[in-house]
Amino acid sequence: MAKATPGRLLASAFIALYLVANSVVAIPSPREMERLTGERFSPDDQVSRFVRPRLDAIQPPVQRLAAAAWTATERLRRRLGPLVRRVRLAQNWRMFAQPPRTNVLLACRVEGRLPNGEIVSHAVQILPGSDDTQFRGISFYRARYRDKALSNSIEAWDRMRRDHPEWDEQGETTYGRDVLGRIARYFTPRVARGLPPGTVITRAEVWHGTRPIAPRGFPEETAALPALSSLPSGAALGLKVGVDKAVWVLRRVLVVEHR
Amino acid sequence: MWRLWENYWFRQVPPHQYALIRIALGVVGLAILAGLSDIDTFWRLDGLVDPTSSRIQQAATRWFGPDHAPVVAFSAAVAAYMLMSLGIGSQVTVPLAFVVSFTQLSWNRLPLSGAYQVHLSLLFCLAFAECGGVWSIDAWWRRRRGRVHEQLAAIWPLRLLRFQVCLIYFITGWWKLQNVHWRDGSALQYVLSNTQFRRFPIDPPLWTAEFLTLSTYLTLFWELLFPVLVLHRTTRMVALAIGVMLHVGMLLTMELGTFPIVMMASYVAFLEPETVPRLAARLRARLGRPVGSISAPL
Numbered sequence: 001m002a003k004a005t006p007g008r009l010l011a012s013a014f015i016a017l018y019l020v021a022n023s024v025v026a027i028p029s030p031r032e033m034e035r036l037t038g039e040r041f042s043p044d045d046q047v048s049r050f051v052r053p054r055l056d057a058i059q060p061p062v063q064r065l066a067a068a069a070w071t072a073t074e075r076l077r078r079r080l081g082p083l084v085r086r087v088r089l090a091q092n093w094r095m096f097a098q099p100p101r102t103n104v105l106l107a108c109r110v111e112g113r114l115p116n117g118e119i120v121s122h123a124v125q126i127l128p129g130s131d132d133t134q135f136r137g138i139s140f141y142r143a144r145y146r147d148k149a150l151s152n153s154i155e156a157w158d159r160m161r162r163d164h165p166e167w168d169e170q171g172e173t174t175y176g177r178d179v180l181g182r183i184a185r186y187f188t189p190r191v192a193r194g195l196p197p198g199t200v201i202t203r204a205e206v207w208h209g210t211r212p213i214a215p216r217g218f219p220e221e222t223a224a225l226p227a228l229s230s231l232p233s234g235a236a237l238g239l240k241v242g243v244d245k246a247v248w249v250l251r252r253v254l255v256v257e258h259r
Numbered sequence: 260m261w262r263l264w265e266n267y268w269f270r271q272v273p274p275h276q277y278a279l280i281r282i283a284l285g286v287v288g289l290a291i292l293a294g295l296s297d298i299d300t301f302w303r304l305d306g307l308v309d310p311t312s313s314r315i316q317q318a319a320t321r322w323f324g325p326d327h328a329p330v331v332a333f334s335a336a337v338a339a340y341m342l343m344s345l346g347i348g349s350q351v352t353v354p355l356a357f358v359v360s361f362t363q364l365s366w367n368r369l370p371l372s373g374a375y376q377v378h379l380s381l382l383f384c385l386a387f388a389e390c391g392g393v394w395s396i397d398a399w400w401r402r403r404r405g406r407v408h409e410q411l412a413a414i415w416p417l418r419l420l421r422f423q424v425c426l427i428y429f430i431t432g433w434w435k436l437q438n439v440h441w442r443d444g445s446a447l448q449y450v451l452s453n454t455q456f457r458r459f460p461i462d463p464p465l466w467t468a469e470f471l472t473l474s475t476y477l478t479l480f481w482e483l484l485f486p487v488l489v490l491h492r493t494t495r496m497v498a499l500a501i502g503v504m505l506h507v508g509m510l511l512t513m514e515l516g517t518f519p520i521v522m523m524a525s526y527v528a529f530l531e532p533e534t535v536p537r538l539a540a541r542l543r544a545r546l547g548r549p550v551g552s553i554s555a556p557l
Contacts, residue, residue: 042445097434099449149369
């Protein structure tokens with residue numbers, strides 16, 4: 001019989017802890033799963049006509065199983081969760097589990113005053129940061145990290161709005177300031193380079209826009225139709241966006257006055 | 260029972276797999292840093308930096324000053340990944356690379372995606388393995404000093420790596436099954452139309468709809484079944500081949516940073532432990548170099 005040395009017993013304890021802790025922490029939470037459900041827009045094609053009803057049938061029992069597993073491991077998760085999260089090993093990897101239904105666009109507009117008193121402005125699309133009319137090869141690799149930083153910021157902002165719906169009523173200059181303010185601070189000097197020399201910056205704005213993605217089986221242009229009906233006033237920013245086939249609904253979400 | 264456990268977790272294997280994963284993860288770490296090399300944007304407090312995650316940054320700023328701290332942090336990360344890739348002091352530099360990755364995540368998580376989380380998890384498992392047995396400066400130095408044998412390594416970190424990858428795929432599949440767009444097969448249509456990720460400046464043409472539906476279902480079933488498929492040698496090869504196909508597909512059609520690369524690098528852990536040294540020996544023989552020896556029987 002093989003001998004259980006202290007070193008191996010210690011390693012075995014670590015292995016068992018690793019397996020249990022990671023599994024327990026990775027179990028999807030029922031509340032998060034409910035948020036992930038989504039609404040169906042695409043009509044069935046020949047393949048999905050066969051597969052979708054079967055997947056729809058197994059989804060409720062799987063969700064019940066997830067809920068049961070979540071409840072059964074509650075105590076373990078409470079004890080082991082902080083440990084796993086502390087070493088940043090918690091797997092909440094969902095890779096497009098909720099595919100984006102809309103494209104997101106961010107723009108920064110900077111306004112300034114020339115020495116003769118004339119007011120000038122310049123606006124730049126900042127997300128996506130790279131040109132959407134070209135193939136994105138290796139040279140776009142670095143731009144991806146800036147896009148990710150911005151989209152993670154916007155996700156945080158969306159979460160804040162979801163948790164504090166009353167902020168929406170407080171006006172564009174108030175809500176989301178701590179997330180969007182950082183974006184404004186970073187981009188203001190960069191966008192201001194497009195203004196004439198000697199301009200004194202008086203105002204910076206962040207604009208946020210979304211455009212629905214066409215469901216399967218619909219041409220790209222139809223995605224913009226619902227958006228047209230809700231075009232808010234003041235949305236014209238004079239940006240040339242992407243392939244420009246689409247209509248973007250842009251909304252000013254932050255104003256920073258420079259005095 | 261203990262014998263079964265011990266045989267499963269503590270079997271000794273050639274160090275080549277660990278060496279290959281070490282090099283791959285080191286190169287991926289350097290590729291991530293290449294993406295984050297704009298210090299003003301990603302490392303300074305007034306850049307695109309998450310203020311809630313910058314306690315380490317604030318401490319470093321106090322220590323090195325606001326101008327130098329970001330440069331010091333970035334340089335330390337580059338040095339750790341380079342040492343790890345080259346296999347210099349692997350027993351120290353691989354755990355150090357994990358610490359550096361951890362610090363980087365705490366410094367500024369905003370530009371980092373789930374791919375970084377995967378990279379960190381794999382580094383954690385690798386930190387417990389003896390990764391410098393071959394294909395490293397360490398091994399070259401040992402050979403120069405007359406110690407020509409390659410040391411065997413315990414298999415358990417490799418098994419933890421496999422477990423981690425299985426967990427990632429299975430949990431992702433579980434989440435996806437919950438979403439209506441994955442069940443109706445339209446998920447990839449949305450993903451490939453996303454202006455932030457797509458490589459081609461057009462939405463998928465209408466005639467690709469059914470192919471995308473099939474690909475959506477293939478991804479979903481493959482992710483859910485991955486932990487089962489890798490249990491047997493034959494189905495494991497099928498699972499890995501599908502994985503390579505899907506990740507190469509992602510690489511060609513979407514800009515997802517290092518994600519496809521890090522996942523494919525993790526597949527090395529699923530090869531039979533004897534496969535990598537055998538392939539390496541075959542390559543060495545073809546190049547006319549002497550084949551190394553292992554210090555103990557398998």
